[in-house]
Amino acid sequence: MSEILILGGGGMVGQKLAARLRADDPTCSLTLFDLGYPPEGVASATIEVGDLAAPGALTDLAQRRFDTVYYLASVVSGDAEINFSKGYDVNVHPMFAFLEALRAEHEATSGAYFPRVIFTSSIAVFGGPYPAAIPDDFTTSPQTSYGAQKLICETLVQDYSRKGFIDGMSLRLPTICVRPGKANLAASSFYSGIIREPLNGQEAILPVPDTIRHWFASPRAAAGFLAHAATLDTSELGIHRALNLPGVSCTVADQIEALRSVAGQAAVDLIKPQPDDAIFKIVSGWPEAFTADRATALGFRAETDFCQIVETYIADELN
Amino acid sequence: MSEILILGGGGMVGQKLAARLRADDPTCSLTLFDLGYPPEGVASATIEVGDLAAPGALTDLAQRRFDTVYYLASVVSGDAEINFSKGYDVNVHPMFAFLEALRAEHEATSGAYFPRVIFTSSIAVFGGPYPAAIPDDFTTSPQTSYGAQKLICETLVQDYSRKGFIDGMSLRLPTICVRPGKANLAASSFYSGIIREPLNGQEAILPVPDTIRHWFASPRAAAGFLAHAATLDTSELGIHRALNLPGVSCTVADQIEALRSVAGQAAVDLIKPQPDDAIFKIVSGWPEAFTADRATALGFRAETDFCQIVETYIADELN
Numbered sequence: 001m002s003e004i005l006i007l008g009g010g011g012m013v014g015q016k017l018a019a020r021l022r023a024d025d026p027t028c029s030l031t032l033f034d035l036g037y038p039p040e041g042v043a044s045a046t047i048e049v050g051d052l053a054a055p056g057a058l059t060d061l062a063q064r065r066f067d068t069v070y071y072l073a074s075v076v077s078g079d080a081e082i083n084f085s086k087g088y089d090v091n092v093h094p095m096f097a098f099l100e101a102l103r104a105e106h107e108a109t110s111g112a113y114f115p116r117v118i119f120t121s122s123i124a125v126f127g128g129p130y131p132a133a134i135p136d137d138f139t140t141s142p143q144t145s146y147g148a149q150k151l152i153c154e155t156l157v158q159d160y161s162r163k164g165f166i167d168g169m170s171l172r173l174p175t176i177c178v179r180p181g182k183a184n185l186a187a188s189s190f191y192s193g194i195i196r197e198p199l200n201g202q203e204a205i206l207p208v209p210d211t212i213r214h215w216f217a218s219p220r221a222a223a224g225f226l227a228h229a230a231t232l233d234t235s236e237l238g239i240h241r242a243l244n245l246p247g248v249s250c251t252v253a254d255q256i257e258a259l260r261s262v263a264g265q266a267a268v269d270l271i272k273p274q275p276d277d278a279i280f281k282i283v284s285g286w287p288e289a290f291t292a293d294r295a296t297a298l299g300f301r302a303e304t305d306f307c308q309i310v311e312t313y314i315a316d317e318l319n
Numbered sequence: 320m321s322e323i324l325i326l327g328g329g330g331m332v333g334q335k336l337a338a339r340l341r342a343d344d345p346t347c348s349l350t351l352f353d354l355g356y357p358p359e360g361v362a363s364a365t366i367e368v369g370d371l372a373a374p375g376a377l378t379d380l381a382q383r384r385f386d387t388v389y390y391l392a393s394v395v396s397g398d399a400e401i402n403f404s405k406g407y408d409v410n411v412h413p414m415f416a417f418l419e420a421l422r423a424e425h426e427a428t429s430g431a432y433f434p435r436v437i438f439t440s441s442i443a444v445f446g447g448p449y450p451a452a453i454p455d456d457f458t459t460s461p462q463t464s465y466g467a468q469k470l471i472c473e474t475l476v477q478d479y480s481r482k483g484f485i486d487g488m489s490l491r492l493p494t495i496c497v498r499p500g501k502a503n504l505a506a507s508s509f510y511s512g513i514i515r516e517p518l519n520g521q522e523a524i525l526p527v528p529d530t531i532r533h534w535f536a537s538p539r540a541a542a543g544f545l546a547h548a549a550t551l552d553t554s555e556l557g558i559h560r561a562l563n564l565p566g567v568s569c570t571v572a573d574q575i576e577a578l579r580s581v582a583g584q585a586a587v588d589l590i591k592p593q594p595d596d597a598i599f600k601i602v603s604g605w606p607e608a609f610t611a612d613r614a615t616a617l618g619f620r621a622e623t624d625f626c627q628i629v630e631t632y633i634a635d636e637l638n
Contacts, residue, residue, distance in 0.1 A: 084422075084482065088415075096407075103403075127558055127559065128558075137457075137458045138456075138458060139456045139457060139458040139459065140458065140459060141477070141558065141559050141561075142474065142477070142478065143481065143558055145478050145482070148474050148475070148477065148478035151470075151474050152471050152474050152475075155461065155467050155470050155471050155474075156467070156471075158460070158461070158467065159461065159464055159467035162462065163403065163464070239446055239447075239460065239462055240446065240460050242460075
């Protein structure tokens with residue numbers, strides 16, 4: 001029986017992933033660790049409440065020798081940009097402590113313990129200027145603290161994997177859209193808000209021009225990426241342990257057009273432009289599209305247009 | 320009067336840099352910090368002995384608010400590969416502690432303290448396969464722990480600079496050759512040994528095939544890069560704070576040919592092939608050549624052929 005740990009299991013993606021893993025394998029052992037959980041959480045999972053930045057928290061978890069660890073826990077981009085110390089304290093130092101603790105278990109078992117570690121990185125590791133479609137070997141050069149923190153963790157995951165202490169990989173997720181629930185401090189939060197709020201009969205604020213283009217996948221696709229990563233033959237990754245995942249490239253105008261085609265003009269009328277320079281500054285530096293050739297060849301799949309993403313939200317959240 | 324700190328000032332490059340800075344400006348204040356120093360050290364510099372990995376050591380130095388800090392201190396590549404914990408303990412954690420201490424001074428002075436920080440990174444941040452000449456925007460993907468540690472520090476220097484806490488940059492030095500003195504644990508050590516030992520009438524071991532191509536600059540060029548970096552208008556760096564520096568691309572056979580042309584066949588006869596798979600594995604993954612367009616446009620200069628590098632060694636070390 002496979003023993004699985006999800007760090008950040010209380011978050012939106014963590015919950016989607018837990019439900020997906022439970023559906024895929026009713027016999028797997030699922031342990032979730034997070035600061036808190038939504039009241040309608042996933043059934044049949046062990047829920048643990050704790051702070052991964054607390055001394056010793058991750059060491060205790062590492063000593064339980066889970067077969068597969070999903071490392072999703074993170075301060076989001078907007079928060080990490082405003083609260084510099086908090087970003088590093090949560091997004092970098094615990095990863096290092098955790099990898100060290102996993103290495104200790106690896107060595108205590110003479111190498112027999114060799115966990116699969118799947119880290120959710122981000123396309124925020126890149127910095128412009130970008131080509132129209134970013135190739136798999138495009139250079140990283142973070143333009144936010146969040147991106148810098150993700151790149152540092154990727155670098156650690158690759159080095160610990162190369163040394164044979166863990167079997168790790170980093171998945172550079174597209175912006176996840178449409179996120180259910182409430183807006184958060186992520187600079188990308190409005191990308192979901194302009195679809196989610198109108199579909200729920202509420203006004204949404206659009207803080208950037210509708211010509212901005214970005215890269216998306218649904219929460220369902222994100223759970224699918226993560227489930228697939230656990231089954232991957234990592235020898236196919238070679239030495240490069242970070243993957244750009246597939247997604248949908250579209251402008252805000254394309255998003256709005258998809259909303260109109262699915263839900264009509266009345267929904268679109270609920271979107272209220274309200275420019276925010278701070279958000280514009282962050283998101284205008286983000287990538288617009290990726291080739292994602294390696295990940296696609298390795299079997300990772302996402303939606304192919306934004307209408308599908310809207311329909312996924314309706315199917316998974318509103319029915 | 321400019322106040323300059325060189326972390327790792329007792330090392331070979333640190334000593335060359337101190338001599339160069341002293342020659343350029345007899346009035347500057349030079350402070351060197353390192354575990355130890357060669358007996359024939361640079362005159363007119365304040366020599367401090369200490370361990371930057373010791374608790375508080377770098378905080379004390381940061382509080383002295385040097386105008387310019389050179390961060391050269393590092394465990395070398397071969398050592399970092401064998402001694403995993405030591406590599407991170409010396410090459411990563413002190414950098415983070417130092418940047419945090421500099422940020423505290425920046426904030427304590429309401430931003431008035433804004434030091435120039437020049438970090439010596441390495442071409443080991445890259446991973447193959449490589450194009451014949453690596454462009455400035457080639458992706459980083461370290462294949463050694465040393466390279467991973469340098470990339471993590473680069474990422475920190477860029478993020479602290481982007482946030483305006485320091486005015487930092489990372490210089491990806493070519494392999495420095497011909498190093499004076501003794502062989503060290505760097506996997507690249509033999510590149511100097513096969514020139515230095517024969518020029519001193521001693522046998523040298525060549526652990527790799529002579530078809531291996533690599534990227535070089537002399538110690539004199541390295542000191543020149545670092546001196547130039549202190550005077551650079553960093554607004555020209557834009558958002559990308561790491562630079563690939565210029566150098567000479569040549570094979571081991573080219574190196575040997577240069578030695579023959581300068582010192583004759585008797586010198587070449589002192590080179591003894593003795594294959595070492597561990598060294599071959601590391602150095603065969605290293606880059607062979609760079610375009611270094613950005614650094615060249617910014618005024619960084621190196622030798623243009625390996626004969627010049629041999630002649631620099633003879634002029635600076637044997638006369």
